Amino acid sequence: MPFQKIVMPTMKELFVRxxxxxxxSGELSAGEQLPNERDLAAQMNISRTVVNSGIQELAKNGFVCIVPRKGTFVNDFLRQGNLGTLTSIFHHSGRQFDLSMLTALMxxxxxNEQKCARLAAERHTAEDLKHMFELLEQLETCCDPEECAEVSTRFHRAIFIATQNLIYPLMYNSFQEMSLAVTRILFRHIPLSHVCSAMRAVAEAIAERDADRAEALMSEHTVRxxxxxxxxxxxGSAGTEAGGQAET
Known part of the structure; x- marks a missing residue:
């Protein structure tokens, strides 16, 4: 069994965390003003450089708002957050899902997958289709869990790309880490062959430009x-961690 390297977090990472x-946790509430960087550095026994860099990252991830000449304030992240906020919440939970997050993600x-299957059927190019079926064939023959995960990710992205809509594949990429974590759990309870069969049916409907059928098949698969x-x-905790089998 290979062992992974142990990497110590940086001071900035510890500060942000x-x-x-x-x-x-609510210890800092929405609208609350943080101490200035000098005071915060002194209280936490770290450098102002670490605080400044960490505050910038917190702002980028939607947790705080930096108001020039006034200070830094805690955001109401449900109203002011972004995808970075969501990823941080996922990491904060130990890469595990509570029921509300799982339901929301699914x-x-x-x-989106139903809509993208429909758009892909309506808009795909010959090159899109060729790439999609190449990936599907790889998925149907791969045995290694990590390879399955990578191929499946590329297959789903290929459907999103085939919509010819710039936003869909970029949004798909943004949720990739959580989608993979969910899929590892799913693949403990559903055979890969069943997923491949469902995805081949979707791909064939896309190839035939049967948008209604492609959408219906994807809906059936995602509902299941x-x-x-x-x-x-x-x-179980083993099923919720990042790293594992394939994405459906």
Missing amino acids: QMENMIL EYRSI CSQILLEQYPF
Whole structure:
């Protein structure tokens, strides 16, 4: 069994992690002003450089708002957050899902994957189709879990790219880490062959430009996956961690 290298977090990472924990736990409330950088550095026994860099990252991830000449304020992240906020919340939970986050993610994926299957059927190019079926064949023959995960990710992205809509594949990439974590859980309860069969049916409908059928098949697949996940909730810790099998 290969062992992974142990990497110590930097002071900036520790600072950001502590601040995120305080915000997510409610210890720092929305609208609250943080101490200035000098005072914060002194209280936490770190350099102002670390504080400044960490505050910038917190702002980028939607946790705080920097107001020139006034200071730094804690955001209401549900109203002012972004995808970086969501990723940080996922990491804060130890890369595990509570029921509300799992349900929210599956609802989001279901709606978007159905729509993208329809658009891909209507708009795909010959090159899109060629790439999609090449990836599908790789998925059907791969055995290594990590390879399956990588190929499946590229296959789903290929459908999103085939929509010819710039936003869809970029949004897909943004949710990739959480989608992979969910898929590792799912693949403990559904055979890869079943997923491949469902995805081949979707790909064939896309190839035939049958948008209604492509959307319906993707809907059937995503609903089934959601049902399986909800039936198996709560999961064991091994199934919720990043790293593992394939994405559906």
